[in-house]
Amino acid sequence: MRVEYINPFxxxxxxxxxEVLNAEITRGELYLKSASQPVLGVAAIVGLAGDVEGRxxxxxxxxxxxxxxxxxxxxxxxxxxxxxxxTITELANMITAQAVxxxxxxxxxxxxxxxxxxxxxxxxxxxxxxxxxxxxVNLEQGKIEINVAVRERA
Amino acid sequence: MKTKMDFPNINERKAxxxxxxxxxxxxxxxxxxxxxxxxxxxxxxxxxxxVVGTAKDGQEGLEKYKELYPNVDLVTxxxxxxxxxxxxxxxxxxxxxxxxxxxxISALGKxxxxxxxLLLGAKNxxxxxxxxKKVLERVLMSLK
Numbered sequence: 001m002r003v004e005y006i007n008p009f010x011x012x013x014x015x016x017x018x019e020v021l022n023a024e025i026t027r028g029e030l031y032l033k034s035a036s037q038p039v040l041g042v043a044a045i046v047g048l049a050g051d052v053e054g055r056x057x058x059x060x061x062x063x064x065x066x067x068x069x070x071x072x073x074x075x076x077x078x079x080x081x082x083x084x085x086x087t088i089t090e091l092a093n094m095i096t097a098q099a100v101x102x103x104x105x106x107x108x109x110x111x112x113x114x115x116x117x118x119x120x121x122x123x124x125x126x127x128x129x130x131x132x133x134x135x136x137v138n139l140e141q142g143k144i145e146i147n148v149a150v151r152e153r154a
Numbered sequence: 155m156k157t158k159m160d161f162p163n164i165n166e167r168k169a170x171x172x173x174x175x176x177x178x179x180x181x182x183x184x185x186x187x188x189x190x191x192x193x194x195x196x197x198x199x200x201x202x203x204x205v206v207g208t209a210k211d212g213q214e215g216l217e218k219y220k221e222l223y224p225n226v227d228l229v230t231x232x233x234x235x236x237x238x239x240x241x242x243x244x245x246x247x248x249x250x251x252x253x254x255x256x257x258x259i260s261a262l263g264k265x266x267x268x269x270x271x272l273l274l275g276a277k278n279x280x281x282x283x284x285x286x287k288k289v290l291e292r293v294l295m296s297l298k
Contacts, residue, residue, distance in 0.1 A: 016283060019283050019285075072189070073192070073193075082188060086187050089187065089189075090189045090282075093187075093261060094261060094282050097261035097263045097282075101262050104263065
């Protein structure tokens with residue numbers, strides 16, 4: 001997978017997270033996975049279909065998701081309730097929209113699915129025929145892994 | 155000795171959401187995201203606006219507008235929603251009330267739909283992520 005696909009997502013995540021959380025964030029080392037990999041507990045998934053196809057996961061632990069949703073709402077949420085899930089969905093929406101705008105400007109044309117949220121323990125994601133690039137983003141609230149598996153349509 | 159007169163009273167600032175006659179501006183918030191609805195409502199009510207209704211899609215937004223009319227001053231309208239999108243809902247609201255004041259709430263990358271909305275009669279637009287300053291600025295601009 002070409003790195004140019006993941007960069008817009010990482011840049012957009014930085015811009016949006018900085019804006020909505022009003023805090024400094026840092027990125028960890030990018031790594032590549034070609035087989036199954038564990039999902040941290042709360043994952044927002046957005047599908048891409050067009051010139052490029054695949055999916056983007058915004059993956060985080062449940063406490064991190066609750067802490068981020070709390071910060072974005074300006075109140076302590078005790079659990080990942082409907083409001084918490086709507087908040088993480090909106091976060092995924094905003095990051096993806098910004099990333100896609102950049103990719104469209106680079107000439108890639110594709111559509112997006114609305115984000116869906118998966119929650120649970122011991123989940124893993126398997127991408128056959130397309131490898132996943134993962135960039136960990138470190139926040140005060142914990143870590144979000146931006147996990148992008150896309151390829152050019154044959 | 156310092157008296158009360160020495161300190162400016164912060165409460166003297168007029169809330170932006172209140173008209174000269176003392177009545178609050180009445181707002182209908184149309185958005186399928188519970189988070190965004192809450193965020194907009196909080197920003198507006200903190201400034202004295204009265205959120206008189208919320209709707210989760212364009213269809214419900216249109217119905218609520220007709221129900222509330224003429225006791226509604228402004229609509230905030232998401233663009234991407236299930237059942238009926240915000241642009242269609244805007245079009246139908248303007249058909250019903252050509253003086254309706256509607257502000258579009260958009261994610262980045264929807265310039266074409268924003269442009270279309272403005273041509274259809276939307277008063278303004280706000281690109282997410284929303285913040286207090288941006289929302290109040292655009293809302294007040296649309297009410298003037």
